[in-house]
Amino acid sequence: MNSLIEENYLKALFNLSNESGEVNVNELSKRLGIKMPTVTSMMKKLAKKKLVHYESYKPLRLTERGKKEASIIIRKHRLTEMFLVQNMGFGWEDVHEIAEQVEHIHAPEFFEKMDELLGYPKLDPHGSPIPDKNGKMEWKQYNKLSECKTGDIMKLAAVIDTTVEFLKFLNSRELRLGLKVKIKSIEPFDRTMIVSYGKRLSETLSYTVCERVLVEKV
Amino acid sequence: MNSLIEENYLKALFNLSNESGEVNVNELSKRLGIKMPTVTSMMKKLAKKKLVHYESYKPLRLTERGKKEASIIIRKHRLTEMFLVQNMGFGWEDVHEIAEQVEHIHAPEFFEKMDELLGYPKLDPHGSPIPDKNGKMEWKQYNKLSECKTGDIMKLAAVIDTTVEFLKFLNSRELRLGLKVKIKSIEPFDRTMIVSYGKRLSETLSYTVCERVLVEKV
DNA sequence: GTAATAAGTTAGAACTATCTAACAAATATA
């Protein structure tokens, strides 16, 4: 059984690996807000437990067991987010912080029940895939909205950023997953996009925003 | 903000005070499965935080603040149990362990939402009162079934023991809260009761069982 | 290719929550 603290290291390492390939002590340290020496010593501890491969000065890698345990925590997080939205009426902007705590509950039957009540969803409210009981998950290859070109019509598929501030911004523009967005023009100087969707015929989205939104072909 | 560990001491002290009046280090130590010296030092720590009144060799007492914080943890526990039963379809025997973990989640809006979805219940699935947001709760004065006499017709109101084993025993005899039970006779030697209820005209309940069931006049 | 900078490690300290061993106080018993 891993402690809550170990679980947070595993999860952060798993997420960072998926985001940026190779992960080093410095990155993990920044992600967790924990100083590097502490991270080093935890990596040694997790290496002893066969959850990470650790060699001095080398990039950090989860073992297969480490990946599986991390996936299960992420499964619990995403099922919880989905449950909070679908079955309890929370907005997608309010669920991350709660799920961050609920994900550490050790009670498989609790999460199985959520899964069942939700009808075995494949995606969470932010469009991220929910790993199955064995920790397997399928990542669809989405593109960033910021990488699309003028004239493209794309469907919003997922968000990368799940902070309250970002999601409230999307709410304020009535932007939600599944929506079809047409790119009317792109400002070359700062890569701001002018887009249209639903009843909104001309909305301006900064590059910062477009970078955090994943889309797929309609 | 109190740690999970501090919360468990507060809750145990609160529950023991309600059960048996004066609480000493030894009792609290046994309840928590933690050795006495550890309990002593935690009491000193909680006294510094103005959550308990502590004097060497004197009984332990929660301060008003301590009582309030303990009540809020118990509120979260009982709302969770009720939610698991009413909104997620768990049996009353399966919810204690899960609630034991969920009660430590710091997210008032999560528990407010449960309360709302449940329609502001006053009692949990085991018949215990749910404290309000300010930590206030009303204890109805129930009697133990074991203290009733032959001929009494009583309604099952609450259970004292929430372990899986005990509740499964009650399930196996179709005993649930709200049920009317008539005491047909009491064996003087071991205080075993012969009772009737529903379609069951003659069931035998040991003193151990009757002691754990609270009842009220019909 | 050396110097400067960034990243990583080691050593040692602090804090929390736990324990055991030894002693002290309070309570029960004879």
Added chain:
DNA sequence: TATATTTGTTAGATAGTTCTAACTTATTAC
């Protein structure tokens, strides 16, 4: 009351997670 038992405290040790300071290795820039 004197003794035995129970209860409670003090002191010191251990394990987990964190930190800072000092040092080492790797990478970047000139």
